[in-house]
Every structure is written in structure tokens, then in C-alpha cells.
Amino acid sequence: xxxxxxxxxxxxxxxxxxxxxxxxxxxxxxxxxxxxxxxxxxxxxxxxxxxxxxxxxxxxxxxxxxxxxxxxxxxxxxxxxxxxxxx
Amino acid sequence: xxxxxxxxxxxxxxxxxxxxxxxxxxxxxxxxxxxxxxxxxxxxxxxxxxxxxxxxxxxxxxxxxxxxxxxxxxxxxxxxxxxxxxx
Numbered sequence: 001x002x003x004x005x006x007x008x009x010x011x012x013x014x015x016x017x018x019x020x021x022x023x024x025x026x027x028x029x030x031x032x033x034x035x036x037x038x039x040x041x042x043x044x045x046x047x048x049x050x051x052x053x054x055x056x057x058x059x060x061x062x063x064x065x066x067x068x069x070x071x072x073x074x075x076x077x078x079x080x081x082x083x084x085x086x087x
Numbered sequence: 088x089x090x091x092x093x094x095x096x097x098x099x100x101x102x103x104x105x106x107x108x109x110x111x112x113x114x115x116x117x118x119x120x121x122x123x124x125x126x127x128x129x130x131x132x133x134x135x136x137x138x139x140x141x142x143x144x145x146x147x148x149x150x151x152x153x154x155x156x157x158x159x160x161x162x163x164x165x166x167x168x169x170x171x172x173x174x
Contacts, residue, residue: 004091004150006093006115006116006118006119008116008117008118008119008167009164028093028148029093029095029146029148030095030118030146031093031095031117031118032093032095032148046163049163050163053163053164054164055163055164055165056164056165057164057165058164058165059116059117059162059163059164059165059166059167060162060163060164061115061116061119061160061161061162061163062160062161062162062163063091063150063158063159063160064158064159064160064161065152065157065158065159066157070152070153070157071150071151071152072150072151072152073148073149073150073151074148074149074151075146075147075148075149076133076136076137076140076142076146076147076148076149077096077140077141077142077143077144077145077146077147078142078143078144078145078146079146080095080146
């Protein structure tokens with residue numbers, strides 16, 4: 001399956017969630033990751049997110065698709081996804 | 088068709104792009120909009136984005152799908168989409 005993960009978390013947790021998601025997915029831009037993922041890894045991702053976020057303050061949206069075949073991605077402006085800064 | 092729009096723009100332009108996208112789509116969380124859109128409206132959205140952003144500094148990603156049928160959205164943490172703050 002294919003997922004797009006977008007998060008809106010307190011600045012104190014931004015680096016932690018970014019570092020965690022990078023283990024499973026590709027960084028696209030500030031607060032956005034995507035990639036092909038197995039159901040087992042997706043469960044791990046959700047567990048990890050639950051451990052990192054404050055559920056009363058932060059929000060994470062996981063968009064799930066059967067595959068990326070029907071998904072078209074268009075980038076406007078700078079494509080930052082190829083040149084990720086090191087944190 | 089169905090779109091998810093995520094943006095990473097300079098803070099000077101955040102309110103402008105948010106206000107603009109809200110005319111066409113539903114605000115989901117910080118920097119994320121989504122919704123059903125016609126091809127004509129999507130063209131308007133792209134033109135509007137091009138006018139607002141600085142193409143050397145800002146980045147906008149438009150994910151396009153034939154429909155939302157194959158898209159599953161899961162929210163973790165606070166669901167902010169129902170209680171949008173007024174800007």
C-alpha cells in the first residue's frame with residue numbers, strides 16, 4: 001500500500017517525528033512524508049507516532065491508498081524533496 | 088477528481104495561500120487542504136498558487152486522484168479540521 005503522512009505537531013516534537021518517519025518513508029517537504037509501506041510497517045509507524053505525539057495537542061493525518069498508481073503528484077515552486085537538510 | 092494540497096511557504100504568505108485555498112477546498116490541518124474539485128477549478132487553483140508563492144522559496148505539492156473512493160484518511164491526535172480558527 002501507499003501512504004502520505006502529514007503532521008502538525010508542537011515544535012518540540014518536530015525533529016523526533018521527522019527522524020522516526022524517515023526510517024519508513026520518504027521526506028517530501030516540511031511535515032510531509034510518503035512512500036510504499038507494508039501493513040506491518042504501517043502498524044509500527046502508527047505505534048511510533050502514538051508514542052511521540054501529544055494526542056491533545058498534535059495532529060497527524062495518514063492518507064492510505066492501495067497503490068501509488070492512481071496518484072499523481074505535482075510540485076510547484078522549489079522541489080525540496082531531493083535536497084533534504086540534515087537534522 | 089480529488090486533490091490533497093500541502094504547502095510549505097514563507098510565513099509572510101501563509102495566510103494568503105490559506106485564504107485562497109479555502110475558496111476551493113477544505114482545510115484539514117496546518118498547511119493541508121483537500122477536496123473534490125473540477126479540472127477547471129484545479130486550473131484556477133494552480134494559477135492562484137503561482138501568483139501567491141515565491142517559486143524560489145516556497146513549495147506546494149498537489150496530489151491528484153481520480154476520486155476519493157480509494158483514499159482512506161486516518162487522523163491521529165487532535166482532529167483540528169472541524170474547528171478551524173478564523174484568520
